[in-house]
Amino acid sequence: MLDSYFKISERGSTVGREVRGGVVTFFTMAYIVALNPLIIGLSKDGDGKFLGGGDAPNLAAVAAMTALVAGVLTILMGVVGNYPLALATGLGLNTFVAVGIASKMSWADAMGLVVIEGIIITVLVLTGFRTAVFRAVPAQLKIAVSVGIGLFIALIGLVDAGFVRKTGSGPVPVTLGDNGTLVGWPIIVFACGLALMIILMVKKVKGALLIGIASATVFAIVIESALKIGPGFNGATGAVNPKGWGLNVPAVPTTVVATPDFSLFGNFNLLGSFDRIPLIAAILFIFTLLLSDFFDTVGTVTAIGHEAGLVDKDGNIPNNDRILLVDSLAAVAGGAGSISSNTSYIESAAGVGEGARTGLASVVTGVMFLLTTFFAPLVAVIPYEAATPALVIVGFLMMTQIKHIDWADYGIAIPAFLTIILMPFTYNISVGIGAGFITHVGIRLVQGRRKELHPLLQLVAVLFLVYFLMSPINTWIS
Numbered sequence: 001m002l003d004s005y006f007k008i009s010e011r012g013s014t015v016g017r018e019v020r021g022g023v024v025t026f027f028t029m030a031y032i033v034a035l036n037p038l039i040i041g042l043s044k045d046g047d048g049k050f051l052g053g054g055d056a057p058n059l060a061a062v063a064a065m066t067a068l069v070a071g072v073l074t075i076l077m078g079v080v081g082n083y084p085l086a087l088a089t090g091l092g093l094n095t096f097v098a099v100g101i102a103s104k105m106s107w108a109d110a111m112g113l114v115v116i117e118g119i120i121i122t123v124l125v126l127t128g129f130r131t132a133v134f135r136a137v138p139a140q141l142k143i144a145v146s147v148g149i150g151l152f153i154a155l156i157g158l159v160d161a162g163f164v165r166k167t168g169s170g171p172v173p174v175t176l177g178d179n180g181t182l183v184g185w186p187i188i189v190f191a192c193g194l195a196l197m198i199i200l201m202v203k204k205v206k207g208a209l210l211i212g213i214a215s216a217t218v219f220a221i222v223i224e225s226a227l228k229i230g231p232g233f234n235g236a237t238g239a240v241n242p243k244g245w246g247l248n249v250p251a252v253p254t255t256v257v258a259t260p261d262f263s264l265f266g267n268f269n270l271l272g273s274f275d276r277i278p279l280i281a282a283i284l285f286i287f288t289l290l291l292s293d294f295f296d297t298v299g300t301v302t303a304i305g306h307e308a309g310l311v312d313k314d315g316n317i318p319n320n321d322r323i324l325l326v327d328s329l330a331a332v333a334g335g336a337g338s339i340s341s342n343t344s345y346i347e348s349a350a351g352v353g354e355g356a357r358t359g360l361a362s363v364v365t366g367v368m369f370l371l372t373t374f375f376a377p378l379v380a381v382i383p384y385e386a387a388t389p390a391l392v393i394v395g396f397l398m399m400t401q402i403k404h405i406d407w408a409d410y411g412i413a414i415p416a417f418l419t420i421i422l423m424p425f426t427y428n429i430s431v432g433i434g435a436g437f438i439t440h441v442g443i444r445l446v447q448g449r450r451k452e453l454h455p456l457l458q459l460v461a462v463l464f465l466v467y468f469l470m471s472p473i474n475t476w477i478s
Helices: 002-006 015-029 031-040 059-081 093-104 107-126 129-136 139-160 185-202 208-227 279-308 320-336 348-353 359-372 389-404 410-426 429-446 455-468 470-477
Strands: 087-089 164-166 174-176 342-344
Touching (some): 002 359, 015 348, 031 059, 031 087, 031 093, 059 087, 059 320, 059 342, 093 107, 093 279, 129 320, 129 455, 139 279, 139 410, 139 429, 185 389, 208 389, 279 320, 279 348, 279 389, 279 429, 279 455, 279 470, 320 342, 348 359, 348 389
Antiparallel strands (some): 164 174
């Protein structure tokens, strides 16, 4: 029954590979359950209140809703879209909602704008517009998006592990470790995990990424138990420890089961924001959320499809309309759950690297998120440094597609180049996509080859120009 419904054999996979892939995807993105509460749970709205309307933060409720919405939507992606893609609260989007939107109104009003944005995207899918835009993008630009995301996801892994860090000052924005030096046992855990995964992959051992994550986690627990390293940042005191763990401090949990708090569900006011800020400001907020959500997903879905070998000769994805519909509903669900817009996660590529090819992997990931609402303490066992080596490996796998880009055609090569480098350099998928689209349209117009440009692609390029000029536009209308 599973094979027939999910087309497991047809896509060259097995139930075992799907389960392993789903587990690996969960481990590489489970950090969102701990990180989202720190981003939106500790921020105050325009009324000086924390999420939920209280005078004190309720991080447990934010974590529970983050896991619940991620679990339900990821299972829905697997069952409806039959695609190895997991969803959760979008990083970057949650910061924008917390700092850029909620600070100017109540949390309920801000989440109402997120729901509106999700409804608009859903309508665009149901009318066929979102799918049409996806198909209007040239196949080689889709490959460039996939390669750029590969570099981006590798950089995410290196940064989250502390292997690459921001510099406090100097001519370059990032550096190796702490001021050019690799320090601390967490870096050793990361390096050992990465080395083990590479060895297992070279030896063609099944479950290489999963074995690497599990082994690195055990190693990390042993190191922390013996040396008491502690966190890299102490939220209570503000102390910074460059030799500490990135997010979770690995330890054998004393508590395994915790009762989830779902009280944040439904805490949104659909139209309240229009009474707090000018109409044009609310529209610009929605437009910013919409464009970022829209094209982050286009890039993620494209990258996963290429990595899994699920694209046709034009770079199109099977069940594309269903996949985009579930992703659109995820934005609505995120706002309704008061935990910001949910979107597709590029960390899903880790599961694909483990062999996932169908929606069964997403079902496995989703079930693990649902279990996390009760077993949240277990998530804290896995540190960044144990999970992030998988992202570096997946970045390499996605990078190999660069050979399919025609570097002799400047109309493709230059946009592809900008797409690839700007994603990691700006830490933003949409920026890379936007730069690639605008440059491709501009070069083709200069070359007198306008007939090769799809009208929707030209429209999207104009919208991205507005997106990039958002700051002066805000200044002008203020």
